[in-house]
Amino acid sequence: MPTALRRAYESYRTGESLIRDANRLRQIVTVLVRHGFGALLRELQLDDRWALRKILELTAVERDDTPLERRVVLAAHELGPTFIKLGQILSTRGDLLPPELIAELETLQDDVPALPASVVREIVRQELGCEISDVFEDFAETPLASASIAQVHAARLRASGEEVVVKVQRPDLKHKIEADLEIMRYLAGALERNFPEARFYTPTGIVAQFERAIRREIDFRNEIENINRFRTNFAGFEGVHFPQAYEELSTSKLLTMERIVGVKVSALSQLDADIDRVVRTGVDAILKMIFEDGFFHGDLHPGNLLVRADGTLCFLDFGLCGRLTPRQRDDLVDMMVALVGRDYPGLARICWRLADRPPGGDGYAAFEADLTECLERRFADKKLSEIEIGAFFADLISLSQSHRLAMPPDYTMTFKAVMTMEGVAKQLVPDLDLLEAARPRLTELATRRFDPRRLVESGYGVIRDLSDAAGDVQQISRAALAYLKAAESGQRGTAERDREWRRGYSAVQRRNRQAALAATSALCGVLTLDHGSELVLGAPVGSLFFFIVAAVLGALSLGGYRR
DSSP states (O other): OOHHHHHHHHHHHHHHHHHHHHHHHHHHHHHHHHTTOHHHHHHTTOOGGGSOHHHHTOGGGOOOSOOHHHHHHHHHHHHOHHHHHHHHHHTTOTTTSOHHHHHHHTTOOOBOOOOOHHHHHHHHHHHHTSOHHHHEEEEOSSOSEEBSSEEEEEEEETTTOOEEEEEEEOTTHHHHHHHHHHHHHHHHHHHHHHOGGGGGGOHHHHHHHHHHHHHHHTSHHHHHHHHHHHHHHTTTOTTEEOOOBOGGGOOSSEEEEEOOOOEEGGGGGGSSSOHHHHHHHHHHHHHIIIIIISEEESOOOGGGEEEOTTSOEEEOOOSSEEEOOHHHHHHHHHHHHHHHTTOHHHHHHHHHHHSBOOTTOOOHHHHHHHHHHHHHHHHTTOOGGGOOHHHHHHHHHHHHHHTTOBOOHHHHHHHHHHHHHHHHHHHHOTTOOHHHHHHHHHHHHHHHTTOHHHHHHHHHHHHHHHHHHHHHHHHHHHHHHHHHHHHHTTSSOOHHHHHHHHHHHHHHHHHHHHHHHHHHHHHHHHHTTTSOSOEETTEEHHHHHHHHHHHHHHHHHHHHHHO
């Protein structure tokens, strides 16, 4: 296509997009005004190029006495799939939103009228590149479930006769979501510009995080990857099942997987199954996801947990999953150990380190005092078996919010998963001791830190990092020395600057020596792992001594360097 024609074509498409987004923006603003958010929108000082002024003047329709939290949910329902999904993800952010709003957001459901059977068949035909009857012996026209992103149909494979479900994405969904995301970014930017106190919570950052999540969710190939990862992680794990995905019959907009027949875990009493065994197996599976695998189901409501007639617990819907790094898992273990040991100041230090804080904020003493008082009041007269982990996380989220601490989303999603798990489990087994159930995995993880193999890996990492740091320090030393020489020759600086740079040069040299000694000690620790019969914390005494020396010197060197 000639360059001029290509430019004209792209200009037309850009204009078309702007018109579509402008219409959608007016629709969104109209809905928000109708549900009583006109005053807030006026404070955002939205650009009136899209003729919003007349809509914002319609204050007469601002609503009645319906609670604010309920109006948020009603507006999300009316605005469609993008806003419903945003609400569902925000329901995991108790550190950002008040409990009343979180409770309402948790009720968000996205049931919508089903697509006509002819439309579904055409989508399946286009995605698979063949007639529906070539692949499926039976294909139910009435869906098992219909949501705003996709709907699910029961089917039977022609080749094997296996019962499956087919998840079919609604047509033109991606374009609608793209338009909504653009408007969300625009509104988030307006919120940060006009409400300085909102900048700490970074509305634009929340929208960016949501954008990544929903883009993954509408590409069903990501869900297949999640299913396969769970099936690999739980190979040989008794009592738990994850459905098989048929990758050859799936695309980015179509997902075919094994059909699971069972009852919701909340209705487990309807089955002739060992309720206690099913619940404890489920709890252990979720603890394994979080603390051992670092990859967990992010939407653990009862509708996504089915129990077969034989008592097997089956997980469904893998569009939203959480991930934890080894360091994050260690932090969670530290939190649980501190809770069990009632080391509330230690627990406060961990939480303070993990949280995002306002610029210049220095309220640690007040946070520690409030957290200690809160936990002592809740757990003072209770045995360990009576401590509820969910209640602890709820208190932690509430206190973090009151002290303007924002926990990273990975942690808040984990907290939400644990709280949901404990709530469902205790409904079925009221005397369940979650801390006791978690003890084997927590003990294993805490012990694993001092496993000689992990010490070898850590020792290598320490050596590598210290070696890199030493190289950087060497460059800084040379630069500092050159600057000092220039100062001595009178080319720059005053006498005071000269003394300051001399002090800096001495500090750099001192950290350089510390880094070299730390690297040497770490190497000695690795080399002596196979020597010595007396073990302490799973390692020979000599190796442990060298590692401790390396850790102290490394902390002094790297800590001083980063300052």
